[in-house]
Structure formats: C-alpha cells, structure tokens
Amino acid sequence: MDDFQPLLDYINRLVQLDENEEKKLCDLISYRKLLKGQYFLQQGDICKFSGFVVSGCTKTFFVDEDGQEHVVMFAIEDWWTSDMGSYISQKPADFNVQCLENTTLIQISYEDQQELLRQIPKLERFFRLIIERAFVSSQKRIVRNLSMSAKDRYLHFRNVYPKIEQRIPQYLIASYLGITKEFLSKIKSQLILEQ
Template sequence: MKEQFLLNYINKHISLTKEEEEILLSKITYKKYLKGQYLVQQGDVCKYEYFILSGCTKTFYMDNDGQEHIILFAIEDWWTSDMGSFIAQKPADYNVQCIENTELIQISYEANEELYILIPKLERFFRKIVERALVASQKRIVRNFSMSAKERYLIFKENYPKIEQRIPQYMVASYLGITKEFLSKIKSQLALE
C-alpha cells in the first residue's frame, strides 16, 4: 500500500491513531504523472499539496523573456506545490513540473481544511513543515546575496546529494542563478583542487 509511505512519514513527526489514519487516507488521492507533466502551472490556482512517493519535480518561475528560474527541487518523502497559491487559493506564481515519472499522493485544499478540523494535530504537523520550508528559503536568499556561486554550489551538493545526480546540469545552474557554462567552470576548478 503506497499510502503507508505517507503514514510512516507523518508518524515520524506526530502519532496518529488507527482511526485518524483511516480518516486521513479517506481524504487523499494517489496519482502518477509522466516526466514533463505539470502539477501546477503559473496563473492557475494550486488545488493540491503533493507528497512525493517516487520521482522528482522542480518548482520554477518563468519570466517574461521565457527564462526559467528554478526555486526548488523535490524528491521522495518531500512535499511540493505552490504554497502561496495553495494557502490563499489565488493564481500560482510558480510552475511545478515533473523531471522524472512521478508517483505522489495529493491532498486537496478542501480535504486539507477538513483534516485540520477532524485531526487537529495535522495542522501542527503541516505548520512545522511550512516553518522548515520558510527557514530554508530565507537561508537560501541570504546565501544568494552573500556567497559566491562556487560556495552556493558546494552547499547545494552538500544539502542535496541525491538530487544532483538525477537532474541535468542546466537545472542545477538555474537553481544557483548562474549559466551552465559557469557551473561547468566551477566544477572544473573544484576538480583541480
């Protein structure tokens, strides 16, 4: 049962009774997406939060010149969505696209709100996830202002060792805010050190 992965993840943070697990499972949907498919598109309202069972996604902003700016990646046991759009039920600022064939569990906005009422400790659980995401985002902003591209790349490698091997280098470069040529130069320098 694929849903057990979600239950195991949640039970690492809070304890659910069997009855609460059954309520939760009644509110979720299992989905498969192909590489290249979108979970969320800029301008659409994000209707779901997604828990990744297998696969990899990228969250990115497409600017007016058609340039892609990758904000984050998500792999197994991670959550993804356009959180601002999901929470406010307003048009999304970001796209969330599958980089690999991806299996996930989705929870709709309505189901999520119901779950907060039916299982109050889930609200605390999701608050903790959002808090961790906010802290990571703030740290990334500071790194982008205060560190060199090489330093940012080394932190990316350290923090996300399982991701780098799974994604094309131009996506790593986009995440770091540099060109793929500059990333290649950084990697060449590191190989000589």
C-alpha cells in the same frame, strides 16, 4: 487499495495519529502518477493540490517576463511540492511544477486539507511543524544567496543534496543556484583542477 504508508510514516515521525485518524486521512488523500515531462501544476492555474512525492522527482520553476526560466526548487522522495502562495490563497500560481522523472505523488486538495485540519487537530500541529522547517530553510537559502559566491553555493548544494545532483541536468542546477549553465561548467572545471 492504494499504499499511503510513506505519507503516514512521514506524519507519524512528528505527531502520533491513531487508527481512526489515519483512516480519515486516507479517505481524503489520493494517489497520482505522472510521467516524465508532465505538469503537476501550471503557472497561472490555481494550485488545488499539495503533493507528497513518493517516488520520482519534480522541479518547481517560473518563466519571467523575458521568457527566462528560473528553477525555484526540486522535490524528491519524502518532499512536499506545491505553490504554497497559490495553495493557501487559492489564487493563480506563480510557479510550474513539472516531473523530471516518472513520478508518483500523494496529493491532498485544498478543501480536503481544510476539512482534515478541522477533524484532526494533530494535523494542525503537523503542518505547523513542517512549514516552520520549510521557512527556516528558505531563510537560510536567502542568506546563502546574499553572502556566498556561486562556487560556494554550488559546493553547498552538492554536499546537502548529493542525491538530487546526480539525478538532474546541470543546467537546472545552475538555474536553481542563480547562475548560467556556462558559468557552472566553468566552476566545475576549476574544482577539478584544484583537487
């Protein structure tokens, strides 16, 4: 049988599922292994699954009208990934989710999640709690984008997500920060001169 323990541990940090509830949950989730470069979701498709990263790393990005790619977020172990807008509305996704490393996910389909929410009211609470947190960090990112220079945003990123920074190419971090790779390179050489 597949090992869903990482997700169960994660959930049990916020709500306590009994054995029966854990069983129901495990019946409706599934394992998925993807290779580096493979897509978990493509822009324009309907986001059928929400994914919990067990190992590996994904980037969420979109391509604008000018063909430019913009990284929206990364996800590593113990993070969720999906296009929430598409997932909750079951309309075409704005975003791609692609693996930056070989990645294993635990996925839940939209329909099964609805079923689980009906059967296990505790999960209603669980998902409320994690989305509250996601919303707060999204707001904080807006605030940083409004009030901080590119250099300070980079320093913040480096402090808060040191694990992510080490695993990911610079040009993707630049995109996440809303700057070009050339400018990030300039910032880094400035920082080296400073210290």
